[in-house]
Structure formats: C-alpha cells, structure tokens
Amino acid sequence: MFRIVCAKWGDYQDTNITQLFNNVKEKSSIPFTFECFTEFSDEFNQYQYQKDHCHYWDQGGLPHANKLQLFKLDEKFDKDDVILYLDLDVVVTGDIAYFFNLPTKQPYIIFNHWWYDQNEDWKRQYNIAHCPLYNSSVMLWKPGQNRPIYNFVKKYTEQVFFTYRGIDTFMFHTFGPYCKKPRSNHFDYFSDGIITSERLHGKATGIIHSYEGIPKK
Amino acid sequence: MNIDYAKRLEKVLNGVWWHYPFMIEHVRDQISVTEYCIQRWWADKINLKEKSVNILNSGFGFYSIPFAKERGAVEINTYDMDPMTKEIIMGSNHDLCNIVFDHEDFKQADVWINTSCEHNYPMGDIIPKGTMCIMSSNNLRKRGHINPVNSLVEFKEQLDLSNLIDMDAINFDFEDDEGKRKYEQYFVMGIK
Numbered sequence: 083m084f085r086i087v088c089a090k091w092g093d094y095q096d097t098n099i100t101q102l103f104n105n106v107k108e109k110s111s112i113p114f115t116f117e118c119f120t121e122f123s124d125e126f127n128q129y130q131y132q133k134d135h136c137h138y139w140d141q142g143g144l145p146h147a148n149k150l151q152l153f154k155l156d157e158k159f160d161k162d163d164v165i166l167y168l169d170l171d172v173v174v175t176g177d178i179a180y181f182f183n184l185p186t187k188q189p190y191i192i193f194n195h196w197w198y199d200q201n202e203d204w205k206r207q208y209n210i211a212h213c214p215l216y217n218s219s220v221m222l223w224k225p226g227q228n229r230p231i232y233n234f235v236k237k238y239t240e241q242v243f244f245t246y247r248g249i250d251t252f253m254f255h256t257f258g259p260y261c262k263k264p265r266s267n268h269f270d271y272f273s274d275g276i277i278t279s280e281r282l283h284g285k286a287t288g289i290i291h292s293y294e295g296i297p298k299k
Numbered sequence: 300m301n302i303d304y305a306k307r308l309e310k311v312l313n314g315v316w317w318h319y320p321f322m323i324e325h326v327r328d329q330i331s332v333t334e335y336c337i338q339r340w341w342a343d344k345i346n347l348k349e350k351s352v353n354i355l356n357s358g359f360g361f362y363s364i365p366f367a368k369e370r371g372a373v374e375i376n377t378y379d380m381d382p383m384t385k386e387i388i389m390g391s392n393h394d395l396c397n398i399v400f401d402h403e404d405f406k407q408a409d410v411w412i413n414t415s416c417e418h419n420y421p422m423g424d425i426i427p428k429g430t431m432c433i434m435s436s437n438n439l440r441k442r443g444h445i446n447p448v449n450s451l452v453e454f455k456e457q458l459d460l461s462n463l464i465d466m467d468a469i470n471f472d473f474e475d476d477e478g479k480r481k482y483e484q485y486f487v488m489g490i491k
Contacts, residue, residue: 133445135440135447136440136444136445136447137440137441137442137443137444139442140442140443140444140445142445202321205319205321205322205382205383206321206322206324206325208380208381208382208383209325209380209381209383209418209443210442210443211443211445212442234400238399238400240420241399241400241420241424244420244445244446245399245419245420245445255380255397256397256400260380260382260395261396261397262395262396262397262401262404
C-alpha cells in the first residue's frame, strides 16, 4: 500500500490539509491512501522549552519534534507499506508515482545537494549546529525503518532536546554521514533536482517544491 | 617547543590554506592568546606523567596536545564532532564523535579534559565516576554556545564532582559582529 502522510500542529489549518490532498490527487497516477496525523503523544512536552539566554539556533527544544513521533506512529501500518511524508506547505508539481518506485532498502530524506556544493557554508558552521544538509520536508520510509531515530530520542531525550533546535540538524549530526556507526548513513537521498526548494532554487522544476515556511507567492 | 610542534603548525596551516580557507576564523580562535591562557591554566596545575588523557571538544588541540605531552602524558585521545577537525588534527589518537551521545565508546583515560563545556550538554552526566577531570566553561553569549553558565558556582553544580581540587575564573575580552564584550572563563578541577 502506498501511503501519503502529513502532520498538523501549530498554525496550520484544515484547509492546508485539504489543499495538499487535492494537489497530490491531481498529480498522482497511482492509487494511494492519505492521512494527516494530528494527535501526538505528550511524552516530550516537558523537554520542549527554549533556553532564552542563548542565540535562537542554540536554544534547543526541538519545536518540530512531533515529526519524529511519526517514526513510532507508523507501527499501525503494514510492514510492506511505503510511506511518503509531505510537509503541509510543499507543492506537488509532478507524478508522485516516482517515489513509490524507489528501492526501499534505506529510508530517504532530502539532501541539500546545492548546499553541499557550496561547501564553505556548511563546513564552516558544522560545529555550531547550523547549516544541516538534511531537510525533512519530504521523507520516504517503510514502517519501522526510522524507528532507530525515535528510539534514540527516547534514550537521550534530555540531551537531544537540550542540544538541538532543528530536527534536521539533529538527524544530520546524529544519523548522517559524519557520525559514528551503526547510526551513520542511515538515510538514502532523493536525487538532485527531484525536490526543489523555494529558499535555495527559487522555482519549482522537480516533482515536489518545498517552501519550508516561506510564504507562497 | 620542539620540531614536532613546528611540524604540527606547518601541517595545520597547510591544511587550512589548501583545503579549508574558510576555516581560518576558527583556526585563529584556536591559536589565540585567550586559548593559550585557557590551556595553560590546567597545564600548570597537573602532572600527567605516565597518564592517559581524553581531550573532548579539542578543536584541533593546538595547545592542549603539546601541553599534555609536555606534562608527561603517554596517551592522548581527542574527540570532536566536527568532521573538518579530523583532517587538520595531528599528534593524538583522534576520534570523530559526538561527546554527548557517544561517550560510552570513549577509551578509558586517567584524566578527562574539556575546556569548551559551553558547547555541549552538561558534562556531569558524561564523565565517568571516580575520574580526574579538568573542565572549563564561560558566560559568553555567542553563536554555538548552547550551554553558557552564569557563574563558577553554577558550573561547579553542573559538574557535580565528588572531590573539588581547584577552581578559578579569568576575565577575557571578546569581539564579533555583535560588538565588544567582556566575559568570564570558569575552571574546575576535581574528581567526578
């Protein structure tokens, strides 16, 4: 079963969900189920505070930690299902069948190929926990494949929430190419150009265009 | 100072010149007079003869590695999260790791040193019990400092040592694009 999921909390409205569903339906050549997660466990709530005396990106608190809960909430799905997660502000511009034809030996996340090539920025800022090369606006996985990430957060809850403000930086540092085995290289990456970014590319030329909170024109 | 020190300096500068010119600001901070004073503080107080040492958040250990050797250390292990450090560092057994999450994999060592505690989750939960440690942090608010402390007392509480041997505070000046400011660097030496 091909499952498209999204998650709603904070300022998003039900109309955003309907809009995304209609957008996906219009662009898909294959059958799929669509589900928006709106109920999340409160297990991390007490850790979601910001350290006011620190710079914005050093305040910790993982404000979007609900997204990581999806890696546990997927247990209700069948093990052979394939899940495509979409942020509520992405725009689908091509056929999403592409994603369900990818090999699923590893889960996928967006890799900032553009930024990787401009390596000065991310290398210079790696040690200050900024400039992640990961973007979780779109992810693909089979149920259970990302459970190690959820389990890691459960094991080191206080440390993770103290250290990181962005879940993308957390995953890049802790499950990315430069961390210790067996966590390293947890993800495979969507090919360059499949998912474009308003912030980096400015226009949609792939299958999905990500806005990452930037207002749509 | 000996030929090994000169070789390290040459290798570091060559590496930065050819491969990481954008890291020059970071390297400048690591070889600054302030950094020298911070590392000198512990180097003047401890005898490391026949001891093994873990240096956490080493940067590239520009002063800490030669000081540890000068004080007699027989084994020096350095640990950093930043992948660029691995390319630049020399003179220690270097391990690329996140000191908060990977400390269970650290090599056993007689002495643990972290002079950049402001960059990570409080060390009290990380240092093994009964271990000699030298820790330093500060009250400087700047990008990347996820754990600045307000006082020496607060820092001491974070470390939760069983036996305090020495502690100190030194004033330094700092300047970046947010302007000039003074800050205090805190030092604590003791047994976890």
